[in-house]
Amino acid sequence: MKLTLEELTRAVHTTFRRWHRGETEARPWNEMLVVTRRLADRTPAALPLAVKEVLLNALAELEQQAVGSAQLLRLRFLDGLPATAAANRMNLTENVVYKQQAAAIEALAAAILRSESEARAEKAARVLERLETKEPPRLFGIHDKLDQVLSTLSAHGPPWLAAVLGIGGIGKTSLVDAVVRRLVETSQFVNIAWVSARQDRFTFWNGLEEKVLRDAALSMEELVDTLVEQLGFLDLGQLPATQKRAGLRARLNASPYLVIVDNLETAVDYQALVPELQNLANPTWFLLTSRHSLHDYPGVRCLSLDELSENDSLELLRHEMSTRCLEGIAGVTEEDLRQVYRVAGGNPLALKLLVGQMYTLSLSKVIDNLRQARGRSVEDLYRYIYWQSWSLLTDQARKVLAIMPLVAQSGGQLEHIATLSEVENGPLLDVLQQLIALCLVNVRGSVDDRRYSVHRLTETFLLNEVLKWPTMP
Template identity: 30%
Template structure:
C-alpha cells in the first residue's frame, strides 16, 4: 500500500479542528481512521493522545513551529502578541502558523498511513497466498457480494456454494482482499477446513472429527487468530469461548471466511452457532453442500464461466505457460473446449495444461469421453498422470502427503529423498500442466495441489 505524498485539504482542516478543541473531541469522520481504531483499544480519549504525540514529534523536528502552535492554541495568545514576541509581521505569523498546521497534519497523516499499512499486512497474513494471478468472469459476483456484505440490512451469513473447481476459495480470497484494502471492517478472519489426505493412510479419503469436536476446533482456531491463545478459557468451555468471541465480534465488527465447510459431517449445527456470532460481524462460508433449513442464510451459487470469460481464461493460460497452440487457436476451438467443460475454471486450466503434451485436435476429440463433470475430471487426471515421467509422478504423490496449505522444496525432499534440483525440475513440469500451484509469500515459494487432485491421487493409491 503506497502512502499519499501529502494529506488532503479535508484532513488538514480536521487537524485544525483538533487543535481548536485541544484534542477533546475527534474531528468528524475520524472514527474510521485506522490510527484511531488502534488507540481506542487502550485509550479513552484517542483524539487527545493523537494530538499530544503528534506535538511531541513536531517539537523534535521543528521546535519553533511546535512552540508557535502551543502558544496560539494552548495559551490562547493573540496574533498581535505573537507578532511582538517574535518580531514578525502579521502576514509572516500567519504564514508560519500555516506551515506549522501543515507540518502537524503531515505527521498525523504519516501515522495514519503507517497504521493502514500495518493493518493490511496483519490481515493479509491471516489469508492464504492466492494460487491464481487473475480471476475471470467473477466481477459481477464480487460486486454483488460486496454490496450485500456492506449493506446495513444485508445478510450476516452468506453461503458461497458450487462444485469443486468453480473457484469458491478464490472468490472468497479476492473479496477479503478488496474489503481489507477498503478497511471496511475492524478485522478479518480466515479459517480453512480443507481435508488432509495421506496416500499411505488406510482410512477413507476424509476422516472427519466428531461433529462437536470439529465445531470446537473451528471456534478455538478463530479465537486464537483474532484474540490470541490467552483468550482460550481454562478450564476449557465452549460456551465461555463463544461468549468471549461474541463479545469481541459485537464491539469490533469483522469479516470472517470459513472455507470448505463441507469437510464437516453435518454443516447445519455449526451454521447455527456461527449465526449466533453474526451481526454486526459478517460471515462468508464456502461449501460444496447447501442446507435448505437454516434461517437467515443467504445462499449464493458460483456461476459457470460464460463463453467470453472462458476464452479470456484460456488465452491467459496460453500466454502464461507459453502454449503456442492455444495462443494461435481460433475462438471456435476455444468455444468447443468451453462447451465440453461447462465453464468450470479448474477444468479449463487442466485442459490448457494438457496442451503441453497433446495436440489441440486430439484434446478436442477426446473431451467428449467425459461429458459428465465427475467423468471429465477422472478422464483429464488420468490423461495428465499418464503424460508424466516417473520423477514428476513421484513428486506429485509426495505432494499429497503435505498439509493442505502445501509445502516447500525441503519438505518434498524429506518425503521423496530426491535432490532439490530434481524436485524443482519436476515441479516445473507439474506447474506447466496445472497439477501443482505455487504460492509465493514472505517465507518463499510453497507448492500446493487442489483438493480434486488430492482425491484423484488417493484413488491412484487405492488402485495400486
C-alpha cells in the same frame, strides 16, 4: 476515497478546536486504521478518545523534531490559551503565532498520514499472507458477482452473514479472494481473517491431495482460536474456552471485522456452526463459501455461482494457454475450444486441468479422457468436486440425479423429471431439495415456472465416472 493531506489537516485543526468539548467529527477519523484499531475492545462511542490518543502520540513525535511547534500546539489547544497569550508566552507576535500554528498542524497531519499509510501496508501484508494464492487470481465472468458481494458487505445492517455457494471448482474461493484484495487497502474493516475448513486440495501437478491442509475437520473451538490469533487478541489466548469465546464475541461486536470461512461444509457439524457465527457477528461480517446451500438459514444472504458462459469459458481457455505458453499449439481453433467447453462446461477448475494436459496430449485425447474419466488427474478431479456430495445422497436422489443428463440445458419441469426418473412428485420434491442444497442441481425460471438442470461437467460425470463409484470406499 483516498485521504489527502489537506483533508486531514482540516480534521486535525477541527479536533483541536473542540478538544475540551469531548467531541469530534466522525469522518475521516472513523475511516482511518490508526484510529479504528484503537477501538478494538471499546464501543464506537469511544471514537473521540481514540482520536485524542492518536493526536497526542503524533504530538509527542513532533516534539522530538520541532519542540517549538509542539509547544505552540499544546499552549493553543490543550491548555486553551488565546493566540495573544500564547504569543506572549513564546515571545512571538500574534501574526507569527497563527503562521507557525498552521505549519505545525500541517506537519502533525503529515506525520499521522504517514502512520496511516504504514499501518495499512502492514495490515495488507498480514492479510494477504493468509490467502491461499499469493498472486491475485484472474477472474472470468464473475465481476458482477464481485460487485454484489462488495455491496452486501458495505451495508451497515443485518444479515451480517453472506455465503457464496456452488459446486467444487466453480470459483467460490477465487471470488472471495478478490473481495479480500479489494477491501484490504481500505479501512472498512479493522482487520480481516481467513479460515479454511478444507482438509483436501486439488492441484494440477499432484491431483487430489487428501488431508494436506488439516488433519481433522474445523471445529468451533479451533475457529475461535484461529480468530484470536489472526486478529491479534493475544490477551484472550490463555483464557478458558468459555471466557475466550465471550471475549472474542465482545470485540467482534464492538468493531467491524471481516471473517472468511472457506469451505464451510467440511467443518464439524456446520449446520450448528452457522448460528454460532451469527452470535459473533454485528458489526463484524462473516463471508462463507460452501458447496452446500444455506438458503434455509435465516439471516444468511446467499449468492450462487453458476458455470461460466461459453464466451467466458473460451476467454479463460485462451488466457490459460497464453499463461502456459501453449497459444502456439498448431491446429487449435475456436471450434476446438468450443468442443472443450461442450464436454467440461464452464467449470474453471476443469477447464484449467484440460489446458494443462494439452501440453503432453492431443486435444482429442484430452477430451476423450474427460469423457471416459481416464487418467489419475481426471478421476481425482471428479472425486474432488463430487465425491463428498455423492456420498450424502440417498439412493432415490442418486437415481434422480442420474437421469438429469436427459434434461435440456435450459432446464426441465418437475413433471418431466418425474416421468424420466419414475419418482412421484411428492418424494421428488424432497429429492430435488437435497440435490439443490448440495449444489448438484440448478434452479432456473420464474416463480410460477421452476426448471431444473445440471452443469455440463456434472452431466459428463454422470454419464461416465459415476458408474464406477458404487464400489468405491
